[in-house]
Each structure stands twice: as C-alpha cells, then as structure tokens.
Amino acid sequence: MEYLASTGVLIGIYIILATSYNLIIGYGGLNTIAHPIFFALGAYTAALLGIDTGLPAVICIAAGIGVAVVASVALAVTTLRVSGDYLLIASLGFQLGLLQAVNNLDFTGGPAGLSNIPLTLGGPARGWLYLMITAALALVVIWLAQRSMAGPFGRAVRAMRDDEVACAALGRGPFAMKVVIFAFGCGAAGLAGGMYAYYYQYISPEQFNVAQSATILTMVVLGGLGTIWGPVIGAFVLVALPQAITFLQLPSSLVGPLQGLIFTSLVIVFLFLRPQGLVGTPVAGAAP
Amino acid sequence: MRQEVLRLENVCKRFGGIVVADNISLSLHAGDVLGLIGPNGAGKSTLFNLISGLFRPDTGRIYLEGQLLTGPLHRRARAGVARTWQHMRLFRTMTVLENMLVGPREYPGESMLRSMADTGSLRRAEAAARNRAMHVLERMGLAHTAGTIVVDLPFGQQKLIGVARALMNDGRCLLLDEPMAGVEGSNYETMQRIVRDEAAAGRAVCVVEHNVSFIKDLCTEAVFMSYGRILQRGSVDDLTQSRELTELYFGAADA
Ligand SMILES: Nc1ncnc2c1ncn2[C@@H]1O[C@H](COP(=O)(O)OP(=O)(O)OP(=O)(O)O)[C@@H](O)[C@H]1O
Ligand SMILES: [Mg+2]
Numbered sequence: 001m002e003y004l005a006s007t008g009v010l011i012g013i014y015i016i017l018a019t020s021y022n023l024i025i026g027y028g029g030l031n032t033i034a035h036p037i038f039f040a041l042g043a044y045t046a047a048l049l050g051i052d053t054g055l056p057a058v059i060c061i062a063a064g065i066g067v068a069v070v071a072s073v074a075l076a077v078t079t080l081r082v083s084g085d086y087l088l089i090a091s092l093g094f095q096l097g098l099l100q101a102v103n104n105l106d107f108t109g110g111p112a113g114l115s116n117i118p119l120t121l122g123g124p125a126r127g128w129l130y131l132m133i134t135a136a137l138a139l140v141v142i143w144l145a146q147r148s149m150a151g152p153f154g155r156a157v158r159a160m161r162d163d164e165v166a167c168a169a170l171g172r173g174p175f176a177m178k179v180v181i182f183a184f185g186c187g188a189a190g191l192a193g194g195m196y197a198y199y200y201q202y203i204s205p206e207q208f209n210v211a212q213s214a215t216i217l218t219m220v221v222l223g224g225l226g227t228i229w230g231p232v233i234g235a236f237v238l239v240a241l242p243q244a245i246t247f248l249q250l251p252s253s254l255v256g257p258l259q260g261l262i263f264t265s266l267v268i269v270f271l272f273l274r275p276q277g278l279v280g281t282p283v284a285g286a287a288p
Numbered sequence: 289m290r291q292e293v294l295r296l297e298n299v300c301k302r303f304g305g306i307v308v309a310d311n312i313s314l315s316l317h318a319g320d321v322l323g324l325i326g327p328n329g330a331g332k333s334t335l336f337n338l339i340s341g342l343f344r345p346d347t348g349r350i351y352l353e354g355q356l357l358t359g360p361l362h363r364r365a366r367a368g369v370a371r372t373w374q375h376m377r378l379f380r381t382m383t384v385l386e387n388m389l390v391g392p393r394e395y396p397g398e399s400m401l402r403s404m405a406d407t408g409s410l411r412r413a414e415a416a417a418r419n420r421a422m423h424v425l426e427r428m429g430l431a432h433t434a435g436t437i438v439v440d441l442p443f444g445q446q447k448l449i450g451v452a453r454a455l456m457n458d459g460r461c462l463l464l465d466e467p468m469a470g471v472e473g474s475n476y477e478t479m480q481r482i483v484r485d486e487a488a489a490g491r492a493v494c495v496v497e498h499n500v501s502f503i504k505d506l507c508t509e510a511v512f513m514s515y516g517r518i519l520q521r522g523s524v525d526d527l528t529q530s531r532e533l534t535e536l537y538f539g540a541a542d543a
Binding site: 144147148151152153154155156158159161162163165166167168169170171172173174180181184226 | 340341342360361362363365366371373377378379380381382386387389390391392393395396398399400402403404406410414453454456457
C-alpha cells in the first residue's frame with residue numbers, strides 16, 4: 001500500500017509540473033524546454049535551506065518557489081524581448097549551464113546530490129500524508145491554471161500565442177503577459193521541486209536533465225497542449241505506465257528498452273493520429 | 289474646421305536599400321474617409337505599419353489628436369489607433385466573440401491576478417465588452433457567428449470579422465488595409481455601410497484598396513503612392529483620370 005501512496009505522490013508532482021509547463025508552452029506558446037531547471041531550483045533551495053538551517057519545511061519550500069520565480073523572471077526579461085526562437089536556445093543553455101554548475105559545486109553535493117534532507121512528517125502514515133498534501137497542491141495549481149486561462153487574461157494570452165503582432169495591435173502588450181505566465185509556471189515547478197526534495201529526502205542533478213524535459217513535454221503533448229485536463233491525464237499515464245510494465249515481471253534487461261519503445265511510439269502515434277492530445281478538441285483548419 | 293486626428297510629418301523609412309516611405313506628410317480629419325491607392329509594393333501597408341507602431345520611422349513624426357505618437361504597437365492601439373491587416377491575422381483557435389473581446393482599449397482583467405480574482409467589477413466590465421461586441425456583430429449581420437471558430441467561416445465573413453475586431457477599439461483613427469480583397473455580394477455592401485457609419489461617428493478612416501470602385505463610392509479624397517512617395521492627393525476622379533498615374537498603377541500591377 002505504501003507503494004500506491006508513493007506512486008500517487010509522484011503523479012501529483014508531475015501533475016504540477018505538466019500543468020505549469022502547459023501554461024507556458026501550451027497556452028502561452030513560449031517554447032522553452034528548461035522547466036526541469038526550475039524544478040531543480042525549487043528542490044535544491046528547499047533541500048539546502050532545510051539541511052543547513054533546519055528551518056521548517058514550509059519555509060524552505062516557499063523559498064524554493066521564490067528562487068525559481070526570480071530566476072525565471074531574470075531569464076524572461078533577458079530573452080523574451082528578443083524573439084520566440086531565442087527563448088528555446090537560451091532555455092536550453094540555461095538548463096545545461098546550471099546543471100553543469102550543480103554537478104561541479106561542492107555545496108550542492110556535485111553528481112552525488114544531497115541525501116541528508118531532514119525527515120519531515122515521519123511515522124507510519126508518511127506516504128499517505130504526502131499524498132494528501134501533494135494532491136491538494138496539485139488541485140490548487142490546476143484550479144489556478146483554470147481560473148487564469150478561462151478569464152480575460154487567458155484570452156489575451158491565447159490571442160498572443162495565435163498571433164502576437166495582431167494581439168499587440170489590439171492593445172495587449174505581449175511582454176508583460178509572457179513574463180507573468182513564465183514566472184507563474186516556473187514558480188509552480190519550484191513548488192514541485194520542494195515537495196520532491198522533502199518526500200524523497202534525496203536529490204541529484206540527473207533527475208533534472210534533458211530527459212526530464214522530454215518526460216514533461218510528452219505528458220503535455222500526449223494529454224493535450226493548451227487544455228486544463230490534458231497534462232493531468234498525461235501525468236497519470238506516463239507515471240502509471242512504466243509502473244505497470246514493472247508488474248509484468250519481465251527480465252530487467254527488457255524493461256528499459258520496452259519502456260523507451262512504448263514512450264517513443266506513443267509520441268509518434270499521437271503526433272499523427274491525435275495531434276491535439278487525448279482531451280484537446282481538434283483545431284479547426286488543421287490537418288486531421 | 290473639423291478636428292485633425294492624424295498627422296504625419298516628413299516620415300521616412302528604408303529597408304536596406306529600398307526606400308519604403310519617402311518623406312511622407314499627410315493629414316487626416318474626423319469624418320474623413322481617405323483612400324490610399326497605388327501599385328503593389330508602393331508602401332501602403334508599410335505606411336500603416338509605421339502609424340500603428342510595428343515599424344519605427346527613421347525620421348519624421350506622427351501625431352494623433354495633437355499628441356506625438358510613439359512606442360510599440362500596444363501603446364498606440366491604446367492611444368486610439370485601430371487597424372486591420374491585409375491578411376486578417378485573426379486568432380485562429382478562437383471563436384469570433386473571443387477574437388472581438390481581445391480588442392477593447394481598456395481591457396478588463398488584463399492582469400493575471402485581477403483576472404483570477406473574478407470580482408464583480410471585472411464581471412461587469414466583461415459583460416459590457418460582450419454587449420459592445422455583439423452590437424458590432426449585429427451591425428454586420430454576423431451575430432449568429434459569435435460562437436464559431438473564426439477559421440471555419442467563409443473568407444468574406446472572416447474579412448468582416450477582421451474589421452469588427454478593429455472596431456472594438458473605439459479610438460479616433462481607423463486604418464483598413466484592403467478590406468475588400470476577396471469580398472463580394474452582400475458582404476461588400478455591409479463593408480461600405482460600416483465604413484461610412486464609422487466616419488459619420490467621427491472617426492478618421494484611411495482605406496488601402498485596389499478595388500477602385502469601392503474607393504470611388506466611399507472616399508471624397510484619395511492619395512496615390514508609388515515607391516514610397518505620395519505622388520498626388522486629390523479627388524478620386526482626378527486620380528483615376530490621370531494618365532500618368534493610371535500607367536504607373538497598371539504598368540506595375542501587370543508586371
Ligand atoms: N519587414 C520588411 N522588411 C523588408 N522589406 C519590407 C518589409 N515590409 C515591407 N517591405 C518592402 O516594402 C515595400 C512596400 O511594401 P508594402 O507591403 O508596404 O506594399 P503595399 O503598397 O502594401 O503593396 P500591396 O498592394 O502588394 O499590399 C515592398 O518592396 C516590400 O518588399
Ligand atoms: Mg499591402
């Protein structure tokens with residue numbers, strides 16, 4: 001049963017990551033792949049604060065969110081003014097550069113990571129407690145995403161995604177909107193990072209690499225870019241599927257390649273048969 | 289004398305070697321419907337882009353209602369420059385009504401926090417914008433399309449929606465870039481009526497159009513542009529009867 005709880009926590013963390021990433025890439029049309037680095041900033045900030053100061057977890061996680069927001073605004077302000085394509089390159093550089101630093105610095109634990117994150121909410125029901133907290137936070141993030149995208153702000157953001165120049169010519173300044181959704185999305189990733197660090201009590205750089213970017217992107221694309229429930233379903237499927245495969249009790253030499261094969265074919269099948277994702281409505285005028 | 293809405297003073301712009309605006313000076317008054325004609329590549333759309341702020345002039349000044357017009361697109365839209373695009377540029381994943389609701393100059397809930405708070409004042413502002421949008425659509429006979437995704441509409445109706453969206457900006461200056469291209473039948477008449485009504489309501493309208501009969505029906509005055517220069521301003525009849533301009537126009541158009 002503990003196993004179910006831990007799977008649930010992981011799903012909740014990925015729901016937060018995928019939902020916030022979807023705000024940035026699906027609704028905002030901002031092409032960045034650096035989402036895991038804000039996940040990492042939240043995780044490392046919370047972990048280091050917890051280890052070094054012994055402050056309560058809530059404060060450490062809040063600080064992690066703060067650092068992720070500040071870093072995202074810094075990245076947004078320096079790159080978003082230039083052009084959309086520049087963000088993709090800059091975000092990749094930002095992620096690789098920062099991970100390189102984390103890998104080589106002493107205080108981040110280098111490649112070995114940090115493994116002495118203080119135990120918070122111990123006891124027999126620990127898994128279930130974390131599951132409830134993570135699920136509640138995931139619901140809050142979904143709710144905020146839904147609220148912000150359903151109203152006039154979300155309408156302007158979608159208009160900007162569809163045609164930035166036309167949107168600006170109607171009086172909606174694109175720059176401020178981009179910075180706000182980027183900061184909001186990255187702050188949520190920081191929150192996911194803090195929860196991750198405190199639940200697993202162990203973080204290492206490899207959990208935040210480009211493969212992680214691909215996983216979150218797959219969740220969003222599979223579920224449906226620019227929809228509220230798409231990333232939620234994507235997170236469920238992509239966390240549960242690999243776990244289900246391990247239940248088949250196949251030889252471990254098979255499991256890895258099999259998972260890779262299934263992920264890759266899923267993405268390809270979806271790109272061809274259902275580009276709008278599982279829950280998205282087909283875009284009018286687009287190829288079927 | 290009617291109020292001057294838009295004034296361009298010696299506006300120049302070049303792209304690399306090409307001069308696309310060559311010392312353009314122009315004045316537009318409330319109630320005017322000024323035609324802007326000239327061969328392909330003359331710089332008509334570029335002139336709109338300079339006024340609306342997509343491009344910055346190399347030299348020269350542009351005034352809106354006596355105020356120097358500066359800054360990026362969204363500032364100028366808020367100052368009162370409403371425009372359409374030659375290629376419409378509608379928000380393709382959104383409905384007609386949603387397209388329109390992006391357009392009010394003062395936008396309810398542009399801030400993410402205010403939008404999420406969903407207060408009573410926000411809801412009232414949204415409802416007011418919705419009413420105005422429906423009113424504009426009704427004037428065009430397109431109220432029934434409000435819930436349709438724009439790209440599902442026939443081309444002529446999309447052209448009208450492009451204009452309808454611009455009309456959500458209640459500023460004094462209205463720039464229409466080839467509103468009639470591909471528009472026929474009843475949509476043609478609707479477009480004429482709308483442009484006339486907007487001018488009568490006190491807007492200063494400038495229309496780029498290759499359809500000369502549309503310009504003739506609508507405009508008292510027109511400007512002829514070629515290679516970034518204004519060659520002549522006068523009555524539409526004078527311009528279309530000028531042998532020199534006709535040759536320029538059709539010579540270039542046929543090439
Ligand atoms: N962003 C740009 N960069 C470089 N050159 C440009 C740019 N925009 C327009 N031009 C050039 O400026 C010139 C004028 O173009 P413009 O689109 O203003 O013509 P137009 O009078 O609107 O023509 P049409 O009737 O075909 O719409 C053309 O030679 C065009 O190639
Ligand atoms: Mg043009």
